[in-house]
Amino acid sequence: MVQGRAGGVGPAALYFDGKNGAYLGNRLPWQGRAADIFLQMQFPLHSGRILGLPVRILISIMGLLVSMLSITGVVIWWKKRKARVRSEIQVRNAVIAKGDLPQATA
Numbered sequence: 001m002v003q004g005r006a007g008g009v010g011p012a013a014l015y016f017d018g019k020n021g022a023y024l025g026n027r028l029p030w031q032g033r034a035a036d037i038f039l040q041m042q043f044p045l046h047s048g049r050i051l052g053l054p055v056r057i058l059i060s061i062m063g064l065l066v067s068m069l070s071i072t073g074v075v076i077w078w079k080k081r082k083a084r085v086r087s088e089i090q091v092r093n094a095v096i097a098k099g100d101l102p103q104a105t106a
Helices: 034-047 053-098
Strands: 013-016 023-027
Touching: 034 053
Parallel strands: none
Antiparallel strands: 013 023
């Protein structure tokens, strides 16, 4: 790792006791157990900071694609719903016009 560059996971941090100033510990980027590193990678990975500008652009395009797919999905559903309702109304009107209504039994 290049000194001073943490790849988007944040700077190193030192922790001290607020009452007596005793050293409590530190947080070093890209160091620790596998779970620590996994958690440290989440923000840089999802924000695109891990691999620079090309990945940020790719993530932005993917976000736009998800939005477009959501919108087009709703539009397609709405058109199919309108067609289904219109078809049901036409069938109902045809049945009424023919007089083939089911008779109610008492």
